[in-house]
Amino acid sequence: MNWKTFFALLSRDGHVARRNLLPMLLQNLLQPLLLTFVFGRVLTASGMMRTGFKSVLLPGVMAISMVLSGIQAVAMPVIAEFQFTREIEDRLLAPIATAWLGVAKIVTGMVQALVAGLVVIPAAWLMMGSDISIDFSHPLTFAAICLLVALCSASGGLALGCSVGQTQIGLMFSLIVAPMMMFGCAYYPWSFLAPFPVLKWAVLINPLVYASEGLRGVLAPMVPHIDTLLVLVALVVIDAAFLALGLAKFGKKAVS
Amino acid sequence: MAIGIRIEHLRKVYDSPPPSAARGGGFSFTAQRSAGKGEKKKKFEVVALEDVSLEIRAGEIFGLLGPNGAGKSTTIGILTTRTRPTGGRAFVGEFDVWKEQVSAKRLIGVVPQRPNLDFALTAREILLFHGAYFGQSARERTRRTDELLEKFKLTDRADHMVRNFSGGMMQRMSIARAMMHDPEVLFLDEPSAGLDPQTRLLLWEIIRDYNRAGKTIVLTTHYMDEADALCDRLAIIDHGRIIAQGTPRELKSSIPGGYLLRVRFDRLPDDLMAGLRALPGVTEVRSADHIAADLYADRGGPLIAGIAGAAQEAGVTLCDVHIAEPSLETLFLHHTGRSLRD
Numbered sequence: 289m290n291w292k293t294f295f296a297l298l299s300r301d302g303h304v305a306r307r308n309l310l311p312m313l314l315q316n317l318l319q320p321l322l323l324t325f326v327f328g329r330v331l332t333a334s335g336m337m338r339t340g341f342k343s344v345l346l347p348g349v350m351a352i353s354m355v356l357s358g359i360q361a362v363a364m365p366v367i368a369e370f371q372f373t374r375e376i377e378d379r380l381l382a383p384i385a386t387a388w389l390g391v392a393k394i395v396t397g398m399v400q401a402l403v404a405g406l407v408v409i410p411a412a413w414l415m416m417g418s419d420i421s422i423d424f425s426h427p428l429t430f431a432a433i434c435l436l437v438a439l440c441s442a443s444g445g446l447a448l449g450c451s452v453g454q455t456q457i458g459l460m461f462s463l464i465v466a467p468m469m470m471f472g473c474a475y476y477p478w479s480f481l482a483p484f485p486v487l488k489w490a491v492l493i494n495p496l497v498y499a500s501e502g503l504r505g506v507l508a509p510m511v512p513h514i515d516t517l518l519v520l521v522a523l524v525v526i527d528a529a530f531l532a533l534g535l536a537k538f539g540k541k542a543v544s
Numbered sequence: 545m546a547i548g549i550r551i552e553h554l555r556k557v558y559d560s561p562p563p564s565a566a567r568g569g570g571f572s573f574t575a576q577r578s579a580g581k582g583e584k585k586k587k588f589e590v591v592a593l594e595d596v597s598l599e600i601r602a603g604e605i606f607g608l609l610g611p612n613g614a615g616k617s618t619t620i621g622i623l624t625t626r627t628r629p630t631g632g633r634a635f636v637g638e639f640d641v642w643k644e645q646v647s648a649k650r651l652i653g654v655v656p657q658r659p660n661l662d663f664a665l666t667a668r669e670i671l672l673f674h675g676a677y678f679g680q681s682a683r684e685r686t687r688r689t690d691e692l693l694e695k696f697k698l699t700d701r702a703d704h705m706v707r708n709f710s711g712g713m714m715q716r717m718s719i720a721r722a723m724m725h726d727p728e729v730l731f732l733d734e735p736s737a738g739l740d741p742q743t744r745l746l747l748w749e750i751i752r753d754y755n756r757a758g759k760t761i762v763l764t765t766h767y768m769d770e771a772d773a774l775c776d777r778l779a780i781i782d783h784g785r786i787i788a789q790g791t792p793r794e795l796k797s798s799i800p801g802g803y804l805l806r807v808r809f810d811r812l813p814d815d816l817m818a819g820l821r822a823l824p825g826v827t828e829v830r831s832a833d834h835i836a837a838d839l840y841a842d843r844g845g846p847l848i849a850g851i852a853g854a855a856q857e858a859g860v861t862l863c864d865v866h867i868a869e870p871s872l873e874t875l876f877l878h879h880t881g882r883s884l885r886d
Contacts, residue, residue: 544626
């Protein structure tokens with residue numbers, strides 16, 4: 289393993305990500321924050337929603353933000369770099385096995401997902417005002433869930449980025465990302481889907497469900513949520529699958 | 545220590561469309577669709593290389609000459625680990641390029657047919673990061689970056705994003721990047737495509753310079769004059785096969801009647817034409833108009849005395865003689881029946 293090369297690849301991605309940090313945050317945060325403001329502030333202040341809804345919303349918005357950022361942080365550059373101009377070629381010629389370039393992409397994506405997730409906490413607080421209760425009594429579980437969610441979104445982003453062409457980006461968002469957001473249990477706990485039995489089980493293929501429910505479990509344990517241990521197991525399984533899939537697709541895409 | 549290259553029975557069949565645009569290839573191979581009995585006929589299959597064996601000697605400038613879609617870029621792709629061979633083996637130095645990719649990658653620098661610069665970075669950053677990928681120390685890569693930017697006349701644009709560079713600047717940048725880690729073998733895929741004549745000469749000089757430092761150079765081209773001017777040895781490739789190889793001189797002298805003498809007289813009577821045809825070594829005489837004739841012959845200069853004698857005999861004045869040496873163009877024509885530009 290050639291660590292010097294690996295860190296150089298990472299520092300290149302970090303360098304580019306830092307340059308694009310603000311636009312990326314705005315892109316991924318604005319929509320969830322506006323939703324937070326409307327649902328968490330306008331509707332609760334008017335009495336249409338109960339104040340407790342704020343605590344349901346915060347972990348969900350955090351999950352959305354992480355998953356969306358992780359996917360985008362990896363998929364978009366991968367799509368761009370593999371297209372016509374083959375910008376990635378120079379890095380594929382670096383003296384390191386090509387899979388490590390995929391790993392470097394995932395690590396960069398994870399860092400960006402974590403930043404995007406953690407930024408939500410103070411931002412949502414500002415948006416929603418008082419009456420929001422967050423529980424920080426399980427910091428290790430919180431950290432573990434954050435890392436697993438970040439890995440899941442970044443490796444999922446790699447798999448997606450290697451399967452989608454430049455012309456299909458719009459389609460990717462409307463067919464994959466949008467339904468994922470709506471059926472990701474971000475704006476409601478999973479147990480609220482009880483009246484829709486088919487949907488209730490179908491949404492379990494959506495990784496965002498585990499992200500939302502897992503963060504809800506640690507940050508707002510009083511809200512109904514899927515058992516944290518189950519969430520952890522599901523995330524580990526999904527992470528392993530996405531990682532294997534992402535790296536396999538990357539390896540295939542890298543050579544002709 | 546210069547590094548040689550060995551290619552043994554290399555074969556490549558693409559079963560999905562290759563990223564031809566990226567490789568810049570006009571992939572116009574003879575597509576051979578597999579028409580297996582009972583199988584679906586639509587399976588994509590393109591034979592890019594068919595049993596190619598080559599030996600590129602350490603420290604030489606080696607040229608792969610052929611028309612678009614001949615298999616030049618695929619050969620370079622395999623030698624630079626970017627294309628998986630379907631059969632056969634290729635070695636850079638002692639390393640099998642497919643099985644020992646990392647070791648092979650350390651030895652090579654690649655200038656692609658189309659610039660594939662990292663658009664997210666500035667010119668300086670591209671070189672600095674490239675050096676870092678190859679494990680250069682911060683001090684070394686800064687020094688080398690400054691040196692190369694200066695050499696390729698890019699210093700004043702060093703801190704600009706490369707996406708706004710002109711085609712020629714991108715090409716210079718690609719070459720600078722390939723030389724950044726001082727590779728033992730430099731691959732250049734169609735290096736002078738799209739360059740103006742002046743930049744082309746500069747490029748040739750840079751390539752010769754790099755070669756003088758003991759490095760092996762492998763380049764592809766479909767320009768005969770480039771192959772002729774630059775290469776120590778050549779392989780002519782067409783439809784995925786090597787059809788001839790050797791030094792430019794050897795290759796050219798392998799064609800019978802390779803010389804072309806264009807002569808002009810004050811007039812050209814029939815008996816002079818007959819006299820020219822009877823000269824030793826002349827294979828064909830064509831009369832362009834009533835004063836000029838093209839002689840195809842196996843010799844050049846030694847024929848002039850004979851031509852002058854025949855003219856004197858016919859009472860005609862010889863006005864002009866031009867001798868064209870055997871060219872690679874004629875050679876290609878000779879082997880394939882087609883012009884290189886087809």
